[in-house]
Amino acid sequence: MSVRTIKQAIKRFNKFLITSHINPEGDAIGSQAAMACLLRKLGKKFVMLDDSPVPKLLRFMRGTEDISKEMPHNFNYQAVIIMDSPDLARIGRVNDYIKKDSVIINIDHHISNVNFGKYNWVEPDYSSTGEMVYDLFKAFKVKIGMDEAVALYAAIMTDTGSFRYSNTSSKTHRITAELIDIGVKPYEMHSRIYETSSIQDTNLLGEALQTMKITDDGKIAWLWVTKEMLKKTNASLEGTEGIINFGRSIGGVEIAVLFRETGTKDRVKVSFRSKGAVDVNKLAGDFGGGGHPAASGCSVLGKIEEVEKKVLEKAKEMLS
Numbered sequence: 001m002s003v004r005t006i007k008q009a010i011k012r013f014n015k016f017l018i019t020s021h022i023n024p025e026g027d028a029i030g031s032q033a034a035m036a037c038l039l040r041k042l043g044k045k046f047v048m049l050d051d052s053p054v055p056k057l058l059r060f061m062r063g064t065e066d067i068s069k070e071m072p073h074n075f076n077y078q079a080v081i082i083m084d085s086p087d088l089a090r091i092g093r094v095n096d097y098i099k100k101d102s103v104i105i106n107i108d109h110h111i112s113n114v115n116f117g118k119y120n121w122v123e124p125d126y127s128s129t130g131e132m133v134y135d136l137f138k139a140f141k142v143k144i145g146m147d148e149a150v151a152l153y154a155a156i157m158t159d160t161g162s163f164r165y166s167n168t169s170s171k172t173h174r175i176t177a178e179l180i181d182i183g184v185k186p187y188e189m190h191s192r193i194y195e196t197s198s199i200q201d202t203n204l205l206g207e208a209l210q211t212m213k214i215t216d217d218g219k220i221a222w223l224w225v226t227k228e229m230l231k232k233t234n235a236s237l238e239g240t241e242g243i244i245n246f247g248r249s250i251g252g253v254e255i256a257v258l259f260r261e262t263g264t265k266d267r268v269k270v271s272f273r274s275k276g277a278v279d280v281n282k283l284a285g286d287f288g289g290g291g292h293p294a295a296s297g298c299s300v301l302g303k304i305e306e307v308e309k310k311v312l313e314k315a316k317e318m319l320s
């Protein structure tokens with residue numbers, strides 16, 4: 001489906017539930033906040049409801065204070081807009097408020113998206129869901145104000161790794177140039193999101209780097225974050241997010257893997273990053289996860305040593 005179909009769908013309804021995935025990052029939060037701005041300007045009513053709280057770092061965006069964890073009473077939405085989520089499992093507890101006959105508008109850029117909605121707008125070539133929301137503003141001919149410009153910029157900046165990843169296009173830059181013209185300050189945005197690490201999180205990074213290993217051919221690098229390391233350093237879960245990039249940043253590495261003992265119920269969270277030669281969305285898919293060709297993840301049952309062994313075997317298989 002195209003942006004036009006989604007525009008028509010949004011026009012048809014007046015009360016929306018907006019949500020995104022568990023453990024939201026910049027794109028999930030930014031695209032929800034921008035969508036809220038758009039719906040407000042269109043005179044629509046909405047509630048934003050997420051499984052997980054908004055990360056502290058992202059609360060500077062206006063509108064994020066309206067993202068709640070509980071459904072307000074007496075709010076009967078006509079359609080639910082699910083953003084940046086490849087499947088319904090990714091929205092976690094919010095599923096409790098979705099009925100079999102709910103009208104779902106699915107807006108996402110994950111190649112692994114399973115088209116779970118009545119309306120599915122999926123653009124794997126877009127850098128971020130934020131870029132898609134930008135298109136919606138244009139389709140509706142709604143002027144982009146400062147609040148949504150900040151939210152869209154944050155969404156695009158975080159999902160492109162600050163315009164470094166292969167999903168960065170000339171369109172990405174044209175959009176962000178427009179957002180800068182509206183008043184967004186790139187340095188301020190970068191500083192707010194990337195230059196506010198704590199000493200605890202930095203100590204955790206030090207611990208994690210000690211665990212880094214690399215295959216003999218130098219193509220796979222992997223690291224661990226254990227419960228013990230988190231306890232010792234008193235770091236935050238959010239502080240584990242950028243660690244995988246240190247694996248990918250090594251010359252010759254094709255796949256970086258981060259194993260985190262932060263999954264629920266004896267599960268290990270596994271994140272993958274690729275430099276493009278290997279489709280890590282497929283790799284994550286082998287373990288029930290998904291994402292993008294260059295960035296994906298899954299959650300695997302078992303002890304970290306066992307999970308490491310299984311995952312590395314598959315990764316080596318894919319490279320050979």
Ligand SMILES: [Mn+2]
Nearest residue numbers: 027084128129
């Ligand atoms: Mn995204």
